Each structure stands twice: as structure tokens, then as C-alpha cells.
Amino acid sequence: MPSKNDRGKFMWGVATSSYQTEGGINNNDWHYFTTSNSIKKRISTLTRQSIFYKNIRHLQLQPAGDAVRFWDSKYYLKDFDNAKSLGLNSFRISLEWARIEPERDQWDQNAIDSYRKMLMSMRDKGLEPIVTLNHLTLPLWVLTPPIQFKKRIYQYLMPNPIRQLPLDNPPSSDPFWRSLRGWENEETVREFVKFVEIVVSEFKDLVDYWITISEPVASVIGGGYLAGISPPGFFLDGKRTRSVLHNLIEAHVQAYDKISELDDTDANNDESPKNVGFSHLMMIVQPPFNSRDSVDVEAAKNFSYFINNYFLNAVMNGEEDVNYLNTLERYNKDSRNFRINSRWKQKTDFIGLNYYRLLRVRKSQMVRISNAKFIGGAPLSDLSLSNDFVGRLNDLGWEIYPQGLYEIIRSLREWNKPIFITENGIADKSDTLRSHFIIDHLKEIKRCLDDNLNVIGYLHWSLMDNYEWHEAYKQEGKFGLFQVDRNQPDLPRVMTKGAEVLSKLINEPNSTSPSS
Numbered sequence: 001m002p003s004k005n006d007r008g009k010f011m012w013g014v015a016t017s018s019y020q021t022e023g024g025i026n027n028n029d030w031h032y033f034t035t036s037n038s039i040k041k042r043i044s045t046l047t048r049q050s051i052f053y054k055n056i057r058h059l060q061l062q063p064a065g066d067a068v069r070f071w072d073s074k075y076y077l078k079d080f081d082n083a084k085s086l087g088l089n090s091f092r093i094s095l096e097w098a099r100i101e102p103e104r105d106q107w108d109q110n111a112i113d114s115y116r117k118m119l120m121s122m123r124d125k126g127l128e129p130i131v132t133l134n135h136l137t138l139p140l141w142v143l144t145p146p147i148q149f150k151k152r153i154y155q156y157l158m159p160n161p162i163r164q165l166p167l168d169n170p171p172s173s174d175p176f177w178r179s180l181r182g183w184e185n186e187e188t189v190r191e192f193v194k195f196v197e198i199v200v201s202e203f204k205d206l207v208d209y210w211i212t213i214s215e216p217v218a219s220v221i222g223g224g225y226l227a228g229i230s231p232p233g234f235f236l237d238g239k240r241t242r243s244v245l246h247n248l249i250e251a252h253v254q255a256y257d258k259i260s261e262l263d264d265t266d267a268n269n270d271e272s273p274k275n276v277g278f279s280h281l282m283m284i285v286q287p288p289f290n291s292r293d294s295v296d297v298e299a300a301k302n303f304s305y306f307i308n309n310y311f312l313n314a315v316m317n318g319e320e321d322v323n324y325l326n327t328l329e330r331y332n333k334d335s336r337n338f339r340i341n342s343r344w345k346q347k348t349d350f351i352g353l354n355y356y357r358l359l360r361v362r363k364s365q366m367v368r369i370s371n372a373k374f375i376g377g378a379p380l381s382d383l384s385l386s387n388d389f390v391g392r393l394n395d396l397g398w399e400i401y402p403q404g405l406y407e408i409i410r411s412l413r414e415w416n417k418p419i420f421i422t423e424n425g426i427a428d429k430s431d432t433l434r435s436h437f438i439i440d441h442l443k444e445i446k447r448c449l450d451d452n453l454n455v456i457g458y459l460h461w462s463l464m465d466n467y468e469w470h471e472a473y474k475q476e477g478k479f480g481l482f483q484v485d486r487n488q489p490d491l492p493r494v495m496t497k498g499a500e501v502l503s504k505l506i507n508e509p510n511s512t513s514p515s516s
């Protein structure tokens, strides 16, 4: 593959996150969310019925427990060796805020030292660290997810799941109110920036690639404030969605500024001391395959705008589209609908792109009557029980659509920033589709490079099977290039055919085509 990076190398690597791999983390919002019986009961009622998010068949809310013991150097050293053996040159991890600052303003130096050791080992093995500052989890003091919700009067009269929907506020006795309440509160932004200041000062000599926040819109908001299936668990809460989105943009922008102020140390002794971006889950969004309904087409278009474009428009152009109008109306620049915030402009050095699939979105009465109607419609998350798709499906019922990677990267040309594919991968327990998936997606990257699109790297999600948020360790959530056998006490890592194929494509000398 031709190199496109200013460092003269294409970044080939894998992506992981702390809660999903390290083990032993029990003071964050996800641990709480997956151990509270009332939350678990509510979520299973919510997802068994296809009310907003279509049926999640394999849902298993369970905490990560030991995960894959990545916190233990015996395991991570082996994992770094495995990555290296494939010919990879970079490795993405995230820092667990709850480990480093278990209580407000209490910093755990042992945890900081352990991350330092991990990063140094990574470098010793010849892997460039890419460090995410927030990958979906928050310390409990920042967010204690609500257990109960007050009910609207009519809810008492309705059958499940309507009766179970978290439509109102938690009662004042809920521990939620004693935490910072997560991203709906500006104070969380201030605390996050303090955390960023500490960790960037600690690790700047080792890290040149920082990712501020992972998937702010699709995962943090999509799961936590719209579908209600991730912490804090609000359902179609448009009011909270608006403030959370604003605060997440602020958190990214302020973290970007903080890192730029602090990090002039160049871990690689080259021209660019630091690169700061965010990891953005983007999807090709279309109506259900069998729908000719123009309302579904409109729903998909608006959903795509919200999920794919809104955050980017904000941190590139400084746009805040207060009433969530779509592009054309947005450019009318009616000042009641639209603000430009000059402080937000050009606040990313690269666009971190997470790409997995084509998503089908349809109109939804539930969305339409909610105060979150600006999201357009409801996604069909798992297509396996329907005939609304054309591509192949992964084990989670996600529609595979490799050319979407090219289409999205091409559409990002307008921002004139390097594109770093920070996640791409497949849930495939039998390892039958993984090789094709990798070949087909790398072909699309090759197409991008041939078109002179500035792609600087590719990180596969993930190196090893790990904790998958809503499936925990079920067979349907196996994303690893290395399988992990959880029945063996030592959690051995076993190479998949997909890993062999990826390695071959990377190491093929003078190859200009990943598929050759």
C-alpha cells in the first residue's frame, strides 16, 4: 500500500477500549447499569418489543468482570506480540477515567503508572500508541445511571413496554441526582477537561495520536438518550439529547484546545508533535430495502444528517444548527435556527472514522410524537428477522456494505482533513466472513488512495474477542482477529483466518492492491 501519512507510514493497527478489555473495573456507569436488577428488567422489556430499536435478540446485560485481563502485563505483552506478529505498527487503547480519578479530584498514581508501563511496552514493541480519552464509560461520581423513573399518568394505564418506558425524570431520591448526571451537565465537561489535562501532561512524551471522544453521537446519544439501552438510559429524550450533544461538542473542542496547549512534545521526533481527533461512527443510512414510502426516505435522510453530519459540521465549521434542520435549510442561515461559533471552528487534526455497516431507518410514530422527532426515524438495528436488506449480515444482524466506506470517505473530502479509519470490523463467531470482509474493505481503501483521498491509517476492531456492550460474552459479539476461549482459565488467544488475511495484505511487499 502506498503511504499517505506525513510520517511516511500508513498506520496499520487494531482498536480496543479499556472497559471492554482490561477487567476489574467496577466503579463506572456501565458496571452499575449492568448489575442493577431493575435496570436490567427495564431494558429487557424495552428491547424484547420492537418499539424503537428493533429487537436486540442477543441482549445480555452483564458487567465486563475480568474482560480479557488486558490490565495485566502478562496478557497485554502477549497481545502486543500478537499484533506485531501480524505486521501491525499501531495500537489503539483507551484510558479508563474511573481508574485514574476514582473519586472527584482523587488521582490514582498507581493507575497512571500502570498505563505508563503499558504505553512504554507498546512503544518498545514498535507499536505507535493511539489513545482515546473517553470510550463510552464514565466514573460513577460523574454518572450514576437512574434506576427508576417517575411515570407519566397515562403510563400506568398502558401495557408493557409503554408502562416501562423511561419517559419522565428519575425521582429526586435516585442516586442519579447526587452524581454529576453525565454529559447533560456542563460540569462534566469541566471535569473531563481537568482529566484530559492530567493524563496528557503525564503521557505526552509517549503519545502523538489522541482521540478525544469515541462515537459521541451514535453511541453516547443513540444508546443513552434515544434508544435507552445504554447509560444513563433515557428514551427518546430530545431535550436531554440537545444539551448532551452541545456539551459533547464543547468537551471535544475544549479537550482539543487543552491538548494543543500542553502537547508540544514529539514522541516520534518528527514534524508533527500531536494529532488530535475524535472517533466518529458513520453509516450509510437508507430506508428499508422493501420500502418505497417517501416518508421512510425522509426519515433515513434526517437520521443520516443527525448521526453523520451534525457533529462534524460543528467542529469543522463551528455550526450549531439549533433546530436540527437539514443541510439545505441550514444554508438559508436563518439566525433563529443557526449559530456560528468561531471557538468551535477547525477543531480536529484528522477525522477518525468508525465504519461497520449500512443502517436501515424507517419512519416511526413513536419518534414523531416525541420531542426527539428531529432524529427523523427509527433504526432497524438487527435485520436478521426481516427481509429489508440486500447485503450479507454479520452475527448481530448488521448489513455489510464495503463500498459505503469509499462513499463516506469521498463525502468527507469537503473538510480537507486526513481520514483515519479508527474502527472497522465484523462480529463473526465462525470466522467464515471475516477474511472477505477485510479484503472487501481494504479494496475500498485502495480505491480511496488511488483517488488521492487522504487516508492515513486503518485500525481493525478488534485485536481479540472482548466484552461487547449489549451481548457481553455471547457468541454473537465476537469481533476479534484472535478468538478468546473463555472456557480456558488462561483465556488463550487463537489466530483467526481473518487475521492471516489481514497480515498477508499488509506485508505483501510492493503490493498496491490489498486484494492481490
Ligand code: BGC
Pocket: 017, 020, 214, 215, 219, 281, 354, 423, 461, 467, 468, 469, 479
Ligand atoms: C464501538 C466498540 C464496539 C464496536 C462493536 C463500536 O461502535 O466503539 O466499542 O465494541 O462498535 O459493536
